[in-house]
Amino acid sequence: MTLLPAFTAGEFHKAVASSPNQNCVRVARKQGWTAVWDDKLATAGTTAATVLPADELLLLTDAEFDSYQSGVRSGSTDHHALTVTPRDDGAYVFRAATAQPVAEVQxxxxxxxxxxxxxxxxxxxxxxA
Structure with missing residues (x-):
């Protein structure tokens, strides 16, 4: 069994083009793992030191996330560990195609x-880096 690192809210960062407030895709990378988080899930009690629960994170190996990034840059994101699916309401659902500590996180x-x-x-x- 692989021991996954704990990710705190303060370890995540968003893209420069993101909203200056919340409502952003956030990414953190450490110990060979990449976590993707939705900062809309933060509560009034969430601080930089808050360890985020596994049911709020999509966890990928760094290699899986780098492969996804390469796919985005080349225009092909099919068959990657991170999937982004459009919904009829205009929203997009992020899921991990790999086994997660908590099943069905989206x-x-x-x-x-x-x-x-x-x-x-x-x-x-x-x-x-």
Whole structure:
């Protein structure tokens, strides 16, 4: 069994093109793992030190996330560990195609949130340093 790192709210960052407030796709990377989080899930009690629960995170290996980023940059995101599916209401659902600590985690973003995230991916804002 693989021991996954705990991710705190303060470890996540959003794309430069994102809203200055919340409502953003956030990404954190550490110890070989990438976590994707929706900051709309934060509560009044969420601080930078708050450890986020697994049912709010999509967890991918760094290699899986980097493969997704490469796909975005080349125009092909089919068959990657992170899937983004449009809904009829204009929202987009993020899911992990890989096994997760909590099954069926999905994050929902609007078109602006998705566009800002993809802009950040294309500009290398979520690349490992």
């Amino acid at each position: 994050l929902v973003f609007d078109a602006d949130e998705l566009d800002a995230f993809l802009d950040g991916v294309r500009n290398g804002e979520f690349d490992l």
